[in-house]
Amino acid sequence: MSKPKDPSGAPAGNAEQRRLQMVDIARLAGVSVSTVSRALNGSELVNAETRQRVAELARSLNYSINFGARNLRLQENKTVAVVVPYDARSRQHISDPFFLSIVGSIADALTDRGYDMLLSRVDAERLDLASHWFDSGKAIGVILIGQWRHHDQLNEMAARKLPLVVWGGEMPQQLYCSVGGDNVLGGTLAARHLLQLGRRRIAFVGDARLPEVWLRRQGYAQALREAGLDVDPALELAAPFEPGVATGVVRDFCVSRRDFDAVVCCSDVLALLTIQALRGAGRSVPDDVALVGYDDMPLAAYCDPPLTTVHQPVAEAGAELVEALLGQLRGERPGPRTLPVYLKLRESAPAAAA
């Protein structure tokens, strides 16, 4: 037999009236549910007059269809999971303004195309758990914000045919679809600008175990080589993106080393932390140390000093990620996409030599 336990929503005991369903408006309209269904879906098979009457009744009663049932029957789903990794050990969450902006951009792109967005976080060490949303049928695919340190897990997910798009850099032997800014170019633009300012001892702040950072470092190294300089490993600081963890690391670095005159930071938040640390060590920005950030977050122009930074294409990002995912669902095999970036000049590393 059958009989669901509670006619209301989840928990229980709510005094809400039973949710209206097709059978109700069918009864009121004096037709069958099939007719209501057809009418509400604008089928040509139903008399225009009846269709109108049913539609009006439904509207006046504030009826809306039960999507759970509809999706089950149609085997379709218009929900996309957007997953933001977080560092479970440091318990630092979704907080970097850049990632948040990307989420906003995706939300817009999905809404525009009539899709819903399920937002969640996942332990950055277990990116593969994001496949749950697809496996359980809650979402038709997954957009993951960042590759973090688990390129391997992402490849496995793609091999399992999970519809997946990842914001991040394109890596060798990559099976999954990624969309990201041009990280190599970003690194190059940042370093080259500092070199043009006459700086020669350029530090690099960012955890190169992350693919995006790794690529940026390639670009940075390439710019140094172009200028006839070698990369000095002592000037590389593997600071993570999480401010809580990065703060101490950056401070120690700035206190212990005073032999650099410029810094490339892999996010604007890291840039801000670095500026504070430098000041704490009695050094000024941009005079003693010129500094380039990364992301061009909305507030970058309002910091102290305003940040020269690599602008990431946030607005385009959402649309590109969503299109790549829908492409996969259409059976296409969209390759990785690299979007253009450019250097936004402000005071932390001004146009004219300081």
Place this chain on the structure above:
Amino acid sequence: MSKPKDPSGAPAGNAEQRRLQMVDIARLAGVSVSTVSRALNGSELVNAETRQRVAELARSLNYSINFGARNLRLQENKTVAVVVPYDARSRQHISDPFFLSIVGSIADALTDRGYDMLLSRVDAERLDLASHWFDSGKAIGVILIGQWRHHDQLNEMAARKLPLVVWGGEMPQQLYCSVGGDNVLGGTLAARHLLQLGRRRIAFVGDARLPEVWLRRQGYAQALREAGLDVDPALELAAPFEPGVATGVVRDFCVSRRDFDAVVCCSDVLALLTIQALRGAGRSVPDDVALVGYDDMPLAAYCDPPLTTVHQPVAEAGAELVEALLGQLRGERPGPRTLPVYLKLRESAPAAAA
């Protein structure tokens, strides 16, 4: 008869293998689907050995249950809609760091309690459209970020018995449940501090048509009265939260009026814009004009100068909003909640008189 059109996800043409279902693992385990269902739900009714075997099989096959079907059958749903209003006319979106932080906080609170979060935006003029998520059964309730200018619509939604919680201030004749910071106190703390600094001409920047701002202005006015001062309407600037719109308004104000020596801003982003505008008008912060922001966004400490600001309880906000919603679903009638705020002293309005 019946026959769904496409065994894959939404669009079509995907070469993905058919999603595993209970009947498959039932067949492989040599039991009925009921047994599988019971086993997977840890029912005591099924032999421990069988239960284990089924569970293992399911895990090894990477099976996960179809939640759409389960929810339909159980008439339950563990999804909450979180809706961020946006200004459709200026096309400014989800971007204020404070609102984004609140969303993150809600995401955490929902995840902790085993709920999913559907994130979407809605035209700030049609907050009532947010009820769609509930009406369609996609979510069991709605959390709305901000009241904006439509207290009335919110009251109607609550009257319609929509499970709804709104981040914002408590207003007279309010039928819906709100959770928010203590706006009156925030306004008072900000103004009182500036008065203690010896400032007497204190401007107020924020659109008082928004309930939260209206309450902050009450607090501000009260602090002035305590000090024996009158509110000067000429020093009130109705700047909206959207930076794109606010920038020009604030600049005009700072250019045309030079008869104030302090400002209370209703968000940290507005504070930043105001600082820029003041500098553009040749005035310094905090010397010529002391300034207090609102929200204490994560980056407030890194601005130029670091912002003295009213700290909002973001971390608690998520949990409070979610608990209030779940309370409603349990049939309770949770009243509005006002959370404590405090003034965070930094350089834009320092502790000692400038």
Place this chain on the structure above:
DNA sequence: CTGAAAGCGCTAACAG
């Protein structure tokens, strides 16, 4: 043009 009936994947009485 409209209604009856089957079934999407799952759960829960109800009988073994």
Place this chain on the structure above:
DNA sequence: CTGTTAGCGCTTTCAG
């Protein structure tokens, strides 16, 4: 302890 069976609310053949 386990299988059979009847739906959750909807769409869609198939027959009128």
